[in-house]
Amino acid sequence: MLPPIFTPQLLRKIELLKVVSRRSFLGHRQGGHISPRRGHGIEFADYRKYEPGDNPRHIDWNLYGRSDRMYVKTFQEEQNLSVLCVVDTTASMFTSPGNKKFERARDITLALSYISLLQQEDVLLCLPGSCPLKSFYGARAIHAIAQLFEGVASSKPEVMRKEVLKAITGMHYPGVAVLISDLLIPLEDVRNQITLLRSKGLDVTVVQLLSSGDLDPLGGESYALAIDSESGEEVTVSLDSEERRAYHQKVMEHVDAVAAVTRQLGASHVYGEVEEELFSFLSTSLSRSGLLR
Amino acid sequence: MNSLSLGAPYLLVVFPLGMAYLFYVYRKGGKPKAVVISSLLVLRQFEGKPTSRTKFKPPLRSLLELLFFLLLALGSAKLARLAEARDVTVIVDNSFSTKARTEGGAPVWDNIKTEAESYLSSLSGSTRIRLYATAPTTHLVSDDSLSPTQARELLKKLQSEYGEDELELLLTKLTQGRTNAETIVFSDKEMAVSRPALSMRTAANLPKYNVAIVEASTTQEKVSVSVVMEGNAPLKTELHLDAIDNDSGGARVIGSDKRELDLTPGAKVVASFDLPKRAKSAKISLPSLPESRNSLKEDDIVWINTSRTPKEITVVSPTGGSLGLDQIPFITVRAKTPEQYDPSSPAGGYIFHRAVPDSLPSTPSLIVLPPPGNRIAPTVTKGGEVKPAQVTRWADSHPITRYLTLTSLAFTEALPLQPVEWSRELISSTAGPIALVGEPLAEKVAVLGFEIFPFDGAKAPTVSILTLNIFKWLFDTSSQGAGIAKASLPLKLGEGIESVRYLETNEAIEKAQDGSFTPPQTGLIVFKGANGYKGQLAVQFFSERESSLVRDPIKLPSLEQKAGGSDYLVEPLSGTLAAIALTLLLLDLYWAALPLRRRGPGSAAR
Numbered sequence: 001m002l003p004p005i006f007t008p009q010l011l012r013k014i015e016l017l018k019v020v021s022r023r024s025f026l027g028h029r030q031g032g033h034i035s036p037r038r039g040h041g042i043e044f045a046d047y048r049k050y051e052p053g054d055n056p057r058h059i060d061w062n063l064y065g066r067s068d069r070m071y072v073k074t075f076q077e078e079q080n081l082s083v084l085c086v087v088d089t090t091a092s093m094f095t096s097p098g099n100k101k102f103e104r105a106r107d108i109t110l111a112l113s114y115i116s117l118l119q120q121e122d123v124l125l126c127l128p129g130s131c132p133l134k135s136f137y138g139a140r141a142i143h144a145i146a147q148l149f150e151g152v153a154s155s156k157p158e159v160m161r162k163e164v165l166k167a168i169t170g171m172h173y174p175g176v177a178v179l180i181s182d183l184l185i186p187l188e189d190v191r192n193q194i195t196l197l198r199s200k201g202l203d204v205t206v207v208q209l210l211s212s213g214d215l216d217p218l219g220g221e222s223y224a225l226a227i228d229s230e231s232g233e234e235v236t237v238s239l240d241s242e243e244r245r246a247y248h249q250k251v252m253e254h255v256d257a258v259a260a261v262t263r264q265l266g267a268s269h270v271y272g273e274v275e276e277e278l279f280s281f282l283s284t285s286l287s288r289s290g291l292l293r
Numbered sequence: 294m295n296s297l298s299l300g301a302p303y304l305l306v307v308f309p310l311g312m313a314y315l316f317y318v319y320r321k322g323g324k325p326k327a328v329v330i331s332s333l334l335v336l337r338q339f340e341g342k343p344t345s346r347t348k349f350k351p352p353l354r355s356l357l358e359l360l361f362f363l364l365l366a367l368g369s370a371k372l373a374r375l376a377e378a379r380d381v382t383v384i385v386d387n388s389f390s391t392k393a394r395t396e397g398g399a400p401v402w403d404n405i406k407t408e409a410e411s412y413l414s415s416l417s418g419s420t421r422i423r424l425y426a427t428a429p430t431t432h433l434v435s436d437d438s439l440s441p442t443q444a445r446e447l448l449k450k451l452q453s454e455y456g457e458d459e460l461e462l463l464l465t466k467l468t469q470g471r472t473n474a475e476t477i478v479f480s481d482k483e484m485a486v487s488r489p490a491l492s493m494r495t496a497a498n499l500p501k502y503n504v505a506i507v508e509a510s511t512t513q514e515k516v517s518v519s520v521v522m523e524g525n526a527p528l529k530t531e532l533h534l535d536a537i538d539n540d541s542g543g544a545r546v547i548g549s550d551k552r553e554l555d556l557t558p559g560a561k562v563v564a565s566f567d568l569p570k571r572a573k574s575a576k577i578s579l580p581s582l583p584e585s586r587n588s589l590k591e592d593d594i595v596w597i598n599t600s601r602t603p604k605e606i607t608v609v610s611p612t613g614g615s616l617g618l619d620q621i622p623f624i625t626v627r628a629k630t631p632e633q634y635d636p637s638s639p640a641g642g643y644i645f646h647r648a649v650p651d652s653l654p655s656t657p658s659l660i661v662l663p664p665p666g667n668r669i670a671p672t673v674t675k676g677g678e679v680k681p682a683q684v685t686r687w688a689d690s691h692p693i694t695r696y697l698t699l700t701s702l703a704f705t706e707a708l709p710l711q712p713v714e715w716s717r718e719l720i721s722s723t724a725g726p727i728a729l730v731g732e733p734l735a736e737k738v739a740v741l742g743f744e745i746f747p748f749d750g751a752k753a754p755t756v757s758i759l760t761l762n763i764f765k766w767l768f769d770t771s772s773q774g775a776g777i778a779k780a781s782l783p784l785k786l787g788e789g790i791e792s793v794r795y796l797e798t799n800e801a802i803e804k805a806q807d808g809s810f811t812p813p814q815t816g817l818i819v820f821k822g823a824n825g826y827k828g829q830l831a832v833q834f835f836s837e838r839e840s841s842l843v844r845d846p847i848k849l850p851s852l853e854q855k856a857g858g859s860d861y862l863v864e865p866l867s868g869t870l871a872a873i874a875l876t877l878l879l880l881d882l883y884w885a886a887l888p889l890r891r892r893g894p895g896s897a898a899r
Binding site: 092093095101182184185186213214217218219221223224225226227228229230231233234235236237238239243246247250251254 | 325326327328329330331332333334335336337338339340
């Protein structure tokens with residue numbers, strides 16, 4: 001059962017979007033994406049010398065007439081695309097009031113999955129700690145995907161690293177990978193995660209989701225004992241209004257740094273806030289990144 | 294009924310101070326509200342202590358800490374129970390007369406002890422008891438206040454002693470001291486009680502039959518003996534005398550005599566004996582008394598010592614007279630005027646009466662009324678003014694004034710004395726110090742600012758006893774080789790005495806560490822030093838007063854009950870309370886000292 005946010009109106013709007021990749025990937029069934037494989041497509045690819053056994057229909061008779069040599073036309077095959085969605089399930093995704101950050105990650109994943117499934121793409125979902133890797137095909141599978149999100153519990157960072165590695169190892173056909181996380185981790189860890197995904201040759205898009213709680217962690221408190229949701233570390237902090245602004249600035253600097261690292265590693269970076277409207281985010285931010293069109 | 298109070302309430306100031314401290318600590322640095330955040334990655338850069346808190350919500354721990362502070366303050370302030378404020382002085386008469394046997398054959402002392410124990414058992418545990426015994430001398434059995442249980446334990450150890458009681462004296466002294474204490478006397482004597490806080494328990498079942506030799510004296514080969522009987526019927530008995538010569542080594546009886554006595558109840562019968570010339574001592578006894586007439590056997594025998602070694606005292610007085618001192622036995626007085634005084638001539642001691650030598654002699658000296666402006670001790674006199682003086686205080690513990698009560702002693706003329714370096718005040722009066730004692734040049738010196746001469750014995754009893762005490766202390770008249778000692782009391786016989794034995798039984802008396810001997814019973818003791826025979830002493834343990842079982846009742850002046858004294862009994866709870874509170878507080882401070890930052894995964898509250 002899809003979450004209530006997915007109203008028929010929103011679904012109709014989402015249906016108009018399409019997942020694209022910045023380069024071609026091999027698929028295992030016919031689809032809408034140009035594959036590096038030469039075959040029976042529409043798009044002309046090249047000429048090659050005729051060899052016995054080639055289909056005579058593919059001989060370019062005009063060229064034969066001009067050059068008295070037989071050449072065969074080759075076409076780029078159109079195949080489906082594997083779309084891997086990796087959703088961060090560490091505790092930091094659950095700390096926002098009402099688990100809004102994880103909910104938004106779920107909604108984005110469902111939206112991408114819906115778009116992909118409609119295009120006959122393979123959708124692979126990795127929810128560390130709950131679902132290491134599962135493949136879905138066909139539009140009806142969206143409900144199964146939605147069901148997987150129910151009852152997801154937080155996992156430890158090391159579990160996430162392990163299961164992401166398992167997921168990419170289990171991918172037979174590389175394709176597009178979308179990592180949805182707050183990435184409030186050291187840059188080195190960010191680099192490691194993206195490198196891991198890139199090692200499979202995936203077209204990686206990093207969606208960095210933050211909530212208002214990440215930008216103003218103490219809420220109404222000026223003095224609090226801040227407890228790290230993942231490590232349990234405690235820090236006594238006191239923030240006045242100026243320091244709050246400074247903190248906000250620091251977080252945005254971290255987002256910029258993550259974006260720089262992502263680009264450096266040949267991946268796309270999309271920054272989003274939980275409070276942003278979903279379709280707007282899909283049609284604007286993700287389209288701008290080249291993941292959707 | 295008891296109620297709670299505080300022994301040191303000012304210590305309660307700790308509580309508000311502690312409260313203020315806690316408030317300050319929590320205001321400034323109390324544990325803040327815990328907020329779980331996604332990551333400390335950025336926030337760690339903003340870590341720091343706050344300068345203040347806008348809101349103060351005291352945590353539960355602060356309330357506990359306040360409780361600890363309160364307990365600690367209460368404990369430190371000595372939580373005390375207002376006691377019943379009952380102080381009881383228990384006087385137990387264990388003097389010689391309590392050895393008298395009752396008709397049942399048991400000593401009177403047993404009755405007294407049983408009654409006293411029964412009384413102590415009836416007291417509540419918080420009662421503070423001061424326990425006095427009257428023999429061998431009147432003394433406080435324990436310096437501390439006792440609980441009834443402790444008093445009972447000490448009472449069990451008390452025995453009837455060979456000594457006189459001084460109940461009147463003791464009660465008078467107690468009257469001058471703490472007055473809020475109840476006093477109860479357990480005695481075989483009767484007492485007319487006129488003090489509201491004083492009660493008397495007289496041992497019952499005491500037979501009034503006793504025959505006693507109450508007096509024996511010797512003068513020039515004559516012995517005079519007084520015998521008294523108490524009872525309800527006349528009695529005939531014999532009085533024996535054995536004359537003893539022990540000069541030529543070994544004691545032997547050199548003559549015996551006896552007298553028939555017709556005794557009537559309450560009447561004193563005097564008998565005389567001739568004493569052989571060679572007799573050095575004599576034993577006088579009542580050997581054939583019927584048991585039913587003789588409640589105290591110990592007063593049926595008296596020893597007399599006839600040998601005398603007089604001590605020569607030189608009296609230096611402007612009058613050149615002996616000041617009546619020749620009445621005192623065992624003292625030979627030589628009288629001189631100040632002009633005749635020659636410090637080089639040997640003397641056992643000096644009495645300077647209204648005269649002072651140029652330098653103190655190397656013998657014990659008594660200076661009575663030193664003339665103003667004298668050279669030897671110019672500071673002794675203070676202006677030389679003679680004033681009327683009423684005694685206000687005296688040194689209780691000094692041998693001269695011990696057991697003396699000088700409260701009513703007043704002098705129409707007394708010379709206030711200025712204490713000097715070597716002196717200590719013996720008697721103080723409204724006019725200032727009037728008696729000083731000291732030991733300059735290792736010799737005892739007493740200076741009196743009032744007249745005690747001429748010595749005329751019983752005319753002024755207090756002064757006479759005081760005079761004799763001074764003589765005893767200065768000139769050691771009790772250990773001059775002759776005299777009468779009391780049984781059970783330590784006897785100092787001076788240096789060089791090697792052994793002391795009873796003449797009759799040759800039983801040795803052990804020497805105590807302080808060099809004194811305590812003869813346990815009556816008899817004639819001989820003591821020997823390094824150079825052979827030194828002297829002998831008759832040891833008695835009774836007096837006429839103690840042998841008389843029918844006595845005049847003791848009468849004490851009435852006294853108004855005064856409030857006062859300590860009303861607090863500090864409970865052990867105070868210490869326990871303080872200890873518990875302190876322990877808890879230290880634990881709490883330990884917890885507080887743990888850093889607020891705890892590192893390590895999995896410890897966060899989510």
